[in-house]
Amino acid sequence: MSLIRLHDVSVRYDNRQILREAFFRLEPGDRAGLIGKNGSGKTTLLKLVLDQVSPDTGTVTLELGTRVGYFSQFSELDGEATITEVLEDLFHDIKAIETELAAIDAAIALDSSDGDALDRLIRRQAELFEDMDRLDGWDYRRRIDTALTTLGFSGAHRACPIDDLSGGWRNRAALAKILLERPDVLLLDEPTNFLDVAGVEWLEAWFRDFRGAAIIVSHDRKFLDTVVTRIIEVENFHLHEYPGNFAEYVVQKQFRLKTLEAQFVHESELLAFEAEGISDRREAAKAASRGLGNNLAKIKKSRVPRPVDQIVTEIYSGLHVKDVLCRVEGLGKSYGGHTLFEELSFEIRRGNRMVVLGANGSGKSTLLKVLTGEEQPDAGVVTWAKGPGFVSYNRMLEELDDADTVSHAVNALPDSLAFSATKKSVNRFLAMFQFSEADLKQKIGNLSGGQRARVAWRNAFFRGRRCCCWMSQPTTWTCPAPR
Structure with a gap:
């Protein structure tokens, strides 16, 4: 019996077609990778399953008694409780058994001459042992610790109220919660966002032991290769199925x-x-x-769409950049006695493509903030050559105006390269980010997370004639094609 069934489903939103005549079944043990362009309807499909969106036509059926767990791109986890308290509360049945077992141990330890009472205690203890085995409850604290450790939670993060955590840490907390719940069906919307390499590898290993079914929206090709058993592509409002991995x-x-x-x-x-x-x-x-x-x-x-145009180099024809853009000497930074980096020296030269790798909390974002002057180093010097500026992709993302249109957002940028390039060159450049004429007229507030990311990415590339783009997780939410 299928756990989830979509039959002839069509959905429109604000007079825009999202899905048309969509058919889909999820069987026990299935691992379906859901892919498609940003804004194609992937998250809408998940919300159909969750009954958060109603189809205009067709039916969505969930097998009776099926437990569904949902991880969103944007965590809704909040409150004054710590993440440790939230995760331990998932095992309240096991904790109740632990409490009763402790009471039985204490009673048995007492010197009692009542043999019948002792027999009853021992029988009840045996029943509780069976319950613990059935619930796999003997090592739940170890499972909580493993999840939090692998996802990068320090002691301070574990003791911090969830409301005080950043968005990225709340997302990791929500992921830990949904995985430890072990529902029958997992709906995961970009689960590898904000995870470092160790975190992704742990998640891949976790899926090897998971016996339920899953629908996974992800732009991480390697993760999809490792985890899924089939691919569902949302294309031209329909669902196309391909057996196997990515x-x-x-x-x-x-x-x-x-x-x-x-x-x-x-x-x-x-x-x-x-x-x-x-x-x-x-x-x-x-x-x-x-x-x-x-x-x-x-x-x-039915025409096959042409491949995405490559970056139009004439956009940058007027750029004149020195060989050495930035020189870093003896850079060091610590927080609360914890050293993030020290004696760091390097140069950023014209044409460099540099990547910053490291575990969660190792100081990657802090290094970028020090380089751009958002934070001061404890030691060392950052010297920029005259002329070249820099722009933060993440800041571009934060500063997007929901009331603005996609087209105006780039034209309103100060010192935009769009001002000195031909309209044809600008349009070809925008086509690289898969913005159609209709997309350019959309309000940013109506875009999906991936579409917003592409607007910020595009703005970062257009910003100023001499710019270095600092991108923290730039491919988050972007579909494979525009990468």
Whole structure:
């Protein structure tokens, strides 16, 4: 019996089609990777399952008694409780058994001559032992500690009220909670965002022991390769299924596109032959109205989209940047007696593409803040050459105005490269980020998380003639194609 069934589902939002005639089944043990362009309807599909969105047509059916757990891109976890308290509360049944077992141990330890009472205590103890085995409750504290440690929670983070945690840490806390709940079906929306390499590897290992089903929205190709058993792609409002992991999907998708292209050529030739055979203008008009026009329209819709244009280098033709942009000497930074980095020296040179790696809490974001002057170092010097500026992708994301349109957001930037480039070059550059003419007119407040990220990414590249783009997690929320 399928745990989740979508039958002929269509959804529209603000007069925009999201899904049309969508069919989908999730069987026990399935691991479905849900992929598609930003704004294509992936999160909408999850909300359909959660009954947070109602279909305009069709049905969404959840098998009776199925427990569903949902991890959102934006954590709704809050409150004055600590993450440790929240996670321990998940095991309240086990904690109740522990309390009763402790009381039985204390009673047995007393010198009692009542043999019948002792027998009852021992029988009850045996029942509770069986309950602990059934609930896998003997090591729940170790499981909590393993999850928190692997996700990077220090002692201070564990003792901190959830309301005082940053958004990234609340997301990690929410992920730990949903995984430890072990529902029948997991709905995970970008679970690897904000995780370091160790955290992602732990999550992959966790799935090897998970016996439930899952629908996973992720842009992490390696994670999908490791975890999922099939790929569901949201494309042109429909759901297309590909068995296997992401690597197998790529091969199957290429074959499907070639088949569609061949079909397009063949049908175009047939239609051309049919059109040539219609000599009478009146008959041609009637034929077109009967079906020829409709057939041509269908063929046009089946055209395979062209590959995304590469970055248009003429946008940057006026840039004149020195060889050495920044020199770092003996840089050091500590927090509360904990050293993040020390004696750090390097140069940032023209053309460099540098990546900062490290575990959660190791100081990656702090290093970027020190380099850009948002924080002061405890030791060392950061010297920038005259001329080149820098822009923060994350700051661009934070400063997006929900009331602004996608098009105006780039044109309103001070010193935007769009001012000195041709309109054609700008439009080709924007096409790289998969913004259509209709997308450019949308309000930013109506965009998905991935679309907002692409607006910020685009703005960062357009900002100023001499810029270095500091990007902390720039591919978060972006689909594989525009990377």
